[in-house]
Amino acid sequence: MQNRFADLLARKPQGLLNLYITAGYPGRHDTVPLLRTLAEAGADILEIGVPFSDPLADGPVIQQTSAVALRNGMTLKALLQELRGVREVLPDTPLLLMGYLNPVMQLGMEEFCRQASAAGIDGVILPDLPAEEYAEFYQDTFRRYNLRPVFLVTPQTSEARIRRLDELTDAFLYLVSGPGLTGGNQTADQGAQQAYLQRVAALNLRNPRLVGFGIADKASFEQACQHAHGAIIGSALLRALDGAADPHAAARQFVQGIRTTQPASTPATS
Amino acid sequence: MSHYQPSARGYYGQFGGAFIPEMLYPNVEELREQYLDILADESFQREYQLLLRDYVGRPTPLFKAERLSQHFGATIYLKREDLCHTGAHKVNNTVGQILLAERLGKKRIIAETGAGQHGVATATVCALRGLECIVYMGAVDMERQKPNVARMRMLGAEVRAAVSGSQTLKDATNEAIRDWISNPTDTHYIIGSVVGPHPYPDLVARLQAVISEEIRRQLREKTGSELPDYVVACVGGGSNAAGAFYHYLDEPAVKLVAVEAAGHGVDTDKSAATSVLGRPGIIHGSRTLLMQDEHGQITEPHSISAGLDYPGIGPLHAFLADSKRAQFLSITDADALQAAQLCSRLEGIIPALESAHAIAALQVMDLKPTDVVVLNLSGRGDKDLETYLRELHLA
Ligand SMILES: Cc1ncc(COP(=O)(O)O)c(C=O)c1O
Numbered sequence: 001m002q003n004r005f006a007d008l009l010a011r012k013p014q015g016l017l018n019l020y021i022t023a024g025y026p027g028r029h030d031t032v033p034l035l036r037t038l039a040e041a042g043a044d045i046l047e048i049g050v051p052f053s054d055p056l057a058d059g060p061v062i063q064q065t066s067a068v069a070l071r072n073g074m075t076l077k078a079l080l081q082e083l084r085g086v087r088e089v090l091p092d093t094p095l096l097l098m099g100y101l102n103p104v105m106q107l108g109m110e111e112f113c114r115q116a117s118a119a120g121i122d123g124v125i126l127p128d129l130p131a132e133e134y135a136e137f138y139q140d141t142f143r144r145y146n147l148r149p150v151f152l153v154t155p156q157t158s159e160a161r162i163r164r165l166d167e168l169t170d171a172f173l174y175l176v177s178g179p180g181l182t183g184g185n186q187t188a189d190q191g192a193q194q195a196y197l198q199r200v201a202a203l204n205l206r207n208p209r210l211v212g213f214g215i216a217d218k219a220s221f222e223q224a225c226q227h228a229h230g231a232i233i234g235s236a237l238l239r240a241l242d243g244a245a246d247p248h249a250a251a252r253q254f255v256q257g258i259r260t261t262q263p264a265s266t267p268a269t270s
Numbered sequence: 271m272s273h274y275q276p277s278a279r280g281y282y283g284q285f286g287g288a289f290i291p292e293m294l295y296p297n298v299e300e301l302r303e304q305y306l307d308i309l310a311d312e313s314f315q316r317e318y319q320l321l322l323r324d325y326v327g328r329p330t331p332l333f334k335a336e337r338l339s340q341h342f343g344a345t346i347y348l349k350r351e352d353l354c355h356t357g358a359h360k361v362n363n364t365v366g367q368i369l370l371a372e373r374l375g376k377k378r379i380i381a382e383t384g385a386g387q388h389g390v391a392t393a394t395v396c397a398l399r400g401l402e403c404i405v406y407m408g409a410v411d412m413e414r415q416k417p418n419v420a421r422m423r424m425l426g427a428e429v430r431a432a433v434s435g436s437q438t439l440k441d442a443t444n445e446a447i448r449d450w451i452s453n454p455t456d457t458h459y460i461i462g463s464v465v466g467p468h469p470y471p472d473l474v475a476r477l478q479a480v481i482s483e484e485i486r487r488q489l490r491e492k493t494g495s496e497l498p499d500y501v502v503a504c505v506g507g508g509s510n511a512a513g514a515f516y517h518y519l520d521e522p523a524v525k526l527v528a529v530e531a532a533g534h535g536v537d538t539d540k541s542a543a544t545s546v547l548g549r550p551g552i553i554h555g556s557r558t559l560l561m562q563d564e565h566g567q568i569t570e571p572h573s574i575s576a577g578l579d580y581p582g583i584g585p586l587h588a589f590l591a592d593s594k595r596a597q598f599l600s601i602t603d604a605d606a607l608q609a610a611q612l613c614s615r616l617e618g619i620i621p622a623l624e625s626a627h628a629i630a631a632l633q634v635m636d637l638k639p640t641d642v643v644v645l646n647l648s649g650r651g652d653k654d655l656e657t658y659l660r661e662l663h664l665a
Pocket residue numbers: 358359384385386387388462463464504505506507508509510511576577578622624625648649650
């Protein structure tokens with residue numbers, strides 16, 4: 001079975017830039033065109049946020065972009081429809097859907113997986129679906145549709161649990177950079193963050209590790225890449241799109257700001 | 271009580287569980303592993319019972335309401351949770367959870383509140399035990415329950431306004447959970463109802479179960495039987511109802527009546543009657559009945575009562591509704607207001623707006639003269655006086 005994550009890693013083992021946008025933001029029909037712009041500008045992996053009315057793990061920026069997207073009329077059904085053409089413009093970029101469980105449950109997990117897979121989606125992040133529930137109820141469905149789950153790891157996650165999560169996927173592990181929500185300021189305790197990333201790096205996991213939450217610019221991106229294969233940026237990108245006359249120009253400029261030189265002078269330990 | 275106890279993973283039938291992001295996993299897991307042992311611990315029980323007696327003022331009376339009985343044509347007993355310290359049943363839970371938080375070594379307490387009674391009850395026990403207290407409250411609720419905001423501040427708590435969504439209980443709960451995610455080691459979240467991820471629904475139900483434990487004893491003293499025909503309670507998240515039902519769940523002869531807020535009516539878009547308008551879904555970490563649109567977005571409820579203005583119900587109640595063990599009724603804003611006035615004028619007891627919904631349900635219950643009804647009067651109405659005077663044109 002094709003695994004675009006593994007293919008990507010073979011091409012590019014480090015410094016991976018994973019960008020998140022909220023579907024239906026800033027405009028109702030911006031999603032697929034923006035994904036294309038971001039990939040062309042240098043994103044390696046793209047996450048498509050499914051807007052939800054009550055995003056528990058998200059900070060103010062994604063709360064707000066989700067609210068705007070919902071007001072714009074974005075729904076999970078409409079998004080899956082819209083993504084049908086995405087592989088024509090983005091054949092190789094790993095694509096993930098990220099969202100909360102309730103909208104998925106209302107569509108039905110099987111139907112969700114079927115449509116996501118038909119659109120060529122590679123992975124799914126459902127932060128409020130615990131790994132235990134996934135393993136017991138949904139793993140078979142995911143496998144049948146060649147979808148890979150991505151699990152979050154936090155500084156509080158025990159080693160045994162990290163190893164369990166590592167066994168459950170072959171996409172990547174999402175290392176939450178510190179205590180807090182998406183878009184939070186995680187730079188407060190650099191020492192603790194680096195120690196945590198090093199600790200996880202030393203576990204010799206099967207999966208690559210991407211760091212997310214609070215990665216906002218070139219400096220924090222490169223810092224995160226020192227002990228991981230890459231990093232995930234969401235809120236900072238969405239802030240750059242907010243109010244932009246041309247969201248595509250703003251998106252390109254944002255990625256260029258991260259990509260001006262090759263990041264990660266130190267290779268990722270793995 | 272096996273049938274109504276949650277499974278090891280926190281399920282009541284198909285409802286419950288713990289749908290939480292990984293950031294909350296260590297905290298919720300720690301709680302899950304320890305709560306039963308801590309609750310059973312002798313030193314915990316000693317402290318808890320002592321505080322319930324000398325601080326909360328338990329047992330609360332079971333009062334035979336003669337004039338309400340006459341009015342409704344059945345024997346009505348009021349379980350006087352309104353006489354608890356701080357004015358509602360909420361403190362039964364916060365007294366227990368603060369002792370639990372101490373045993374977990376937590377230094378900082380957060381809570382959500384709707385009517386403000388849970389916020390006040392949390393601020394109160396935090397003052398008592400010297401712990402930092404932050405209460406999240408919807409901006410709309412801060413306005414309609416002003417006296418409770420003032421009380422929390424007097425008690426030294428910080429009240430933070432939730433300004434997202436409908437700016438009510440759901441949004442305050444979102445903010446409290448976000449706070450917990452951001453403070454993963456030193457903080458305990460005292461949830462105010464039988465909602466949230468496992469083990470909270472069970473933990474809060476056990477801490478409120480003292481209500482029905484007392485009712486059984488008190489009713490036996492008064493009538494010779496522990497079993498009434500009906501137990502009636504309002505349901506926001508469902509903690510006072512869970513407490514009033516708890517020791518009757520396995521007594522099929524006792525009919526359990528859960529009263530939800532219909533708002534302007536269940537056929538309008540301004541309602542909070544979850545058992546009528548909800549479908550299975552996930553809110554605040556629990557799979558339960560949930561008011562939502564066809565796309566799975568949570569819809570904004572409405573009730574004049576801030577404590578019932580919530581788009582979900584606890585998973586135990588979803589199970590009681592689904593299995594028909596409890597009958598669910600819904601009462602409009604207008605009928606609740608009338609019932610509050612009735613109780614005030616007939617019994618000299620001003621009930622909370624939440625409890626007034628339970629009183630109004632007596633009108634639609636088809637009672638027989640021989641029926642014995644225990645109504646859980648969950649709280650007092652001081653916090654609602656401004657609303658009562660305005661809405662009942664008494665000002
Ligand atoms: C007096 C009173 N009764 C009832 C409720 C509703 O909560 P629950 O359904 O958890 O008892 C509240 C909540 O604020 C309350 O203050």
